[in-house]
Amino acid sequence: MYTxxxxxxxxxxxxxxxxxxxxxxxxxKAIGEVEGGADTVLDAFIEFMKEGLLIFPTHTWAQMNDEYNCFDP
Structure with a gap:
């Protein structure tokens, strides 16, 4: 188990x-068992990357259909 x-x-x-x-x-699931779960993983990233930039992509596949098939800012 990871800490x-x-x-x-x-x-x-x-x-x-x-x-x-x-x-x-x-x-x-790919990381393996972590003491404290996802909160611990996020805490580790935040503690380590104090001066850096963390990027977490989000995917809203529920909104993908023929009407909204591409992102056009």
């Missing part, structure tokens, strides 16, 4: 820096 400190250590081992820009697209 918040394990998560932070992993970020460092992967070469992450607190000033990086990080796009996070993941699955809790």
């Amino acid at each position: 918040k400190n394990d998560m932070i250590d992993g970020f460092v081992q992967m070469g992450g820096k607190p000033t990086d820009t990080l796009l996070i697209h993941s699955s809790m």
Whole structure:
């Protein structure tokens, strides 16, 4: 079972820096068992990336249909 400190250590081992820009697209199932669940994962990212930018894409597939098939700002 991973802890918040394990998560932070992993970020460092992967070469992450607190000033990086990080796009996070993941699955809790793929991460494995984490003490405290998703809250712990988010807390670890927030604690580690104090000066950086975290990007979490959201997908609203329920809104995708023939009427709204593309994003056009």
